[in-house]
Amino acid sequence: METARPASLASPETVRVTNPGGSSPFVLTCDHASNFLPPEFGTLGLAAEELSRHIAWDPGALAVARRMAEALDATLVETRISRLVIDCNRPLDAPDLISAISETTTIPGNVDLSAESRAWRVAFAYDPFHAAIEDVISERQASGRETWLVAVHSFNPVYKGVPRPWEIGIIHDDDTSLAAPLIAALRSRQGLAVGVNEPYSPADRVYHTLEFHGRRRRLPCAMIEIRNDEISGEEGQQRWAGLLTSIMRVIEPQSRSASVGAVGTQMDGDH
Known part of the structure; x- marks a missing residue:
């Protein structure tokens, strides 16, 4: 177990803000952007290969978010530390803020941590x-300046033995001012399996960043979850970033005309 001490000089800054003066109303976050463990954490007791898994980060999400931010001239805020150290997209009182077990894997370095x-x-x-x-x-x-928050994540194709059929999911709460046009545009693509509050919903505590920073200010919010086998390589990352960018460019004037923080009707498939 690590003791409480400052980060080593070998550790990077734990957060990066790209293009803070971007002209777009969109502000993107990537809450699980990195699987980096600073030297003082070692591997948290895991085999090195475990750090490439979803338990350590959201594979492919940052590459997509960076391409979207560049194309939209949007601001991007990303974590630079593995979610195994601490999950920045959880409330501070969440049981999985620092997971001792992630999916089915025990994280030895997270067991019995002191306060x-x-x-x-x-x-x-x-x-x-x-x-x-x-x-x-x-x-x-x-x-x-207008601000619309969009969080970019990825998810596993199979979770605890259960296949997930969606290629992309849009997560939202009562505010659908961004989510509804995103969902409609994605569903218009023939053959695309789109989840609505799938594979997660705000009830799973995955909406914390957007809820904390956006909803209390009545800012439009939406969370994008892309199945990570779709974005495991550069071709898929470019394809999804291009599709989402094109949609967001179209819905931007629609969202501008909507009331900020408008509460929409729940859509089919919501939890």
Whole structure:
């Protein structure tokens, strides 16, 4: 187990903000962008190959988010530390904030952590990520700029032995001002399996970043989940980034005309 101490000089900054002055109303987040473990964590007791799995990050999500941000001239806020250290997309009181078991894998370095070690991880990685998002939004609001939050994630094709048929899922709560046009545009693509609040929903505590930073400000929010076998290589990453960018460019004027924070009707398939 690590003791509470400052990050080593070999550790990178734990959060990166790209294009903070982007002209787009979209602000993208990538909450599980990296599988990097700073040296002081070792491998948390895992075999090195385990760190390439979804338990450590969202494979492919950052590559898609970066392409989207560049094409849209949008701001991107990304984590640079593995979710195994701390999951920045969970409430601080969530049981899986620092998982001792992820999916079916025990994380030895996360078992029986002291309160001091948990608090240090919050200060090390969690707080800087959320402070960066707060800073971006506050600056935009101070200058009167619209802000629409979109979180980019990926999910496993099979979870605990159960196949997941969706190629992409759009997660939302009562606010559908962004989610509804995204879902409609994706469903118009013939043969594309689109999940609505699948494979996760806000009830699974996966909506924390958007809820905390967006919903309390009545900002439009939506979460994009792409099945990670679709974006395991550059071709798939480019294809999905291109599709989502083209859709977001079309829905931008629609969302501009909608009331910020409008509460929409729940869509078919919602939990």
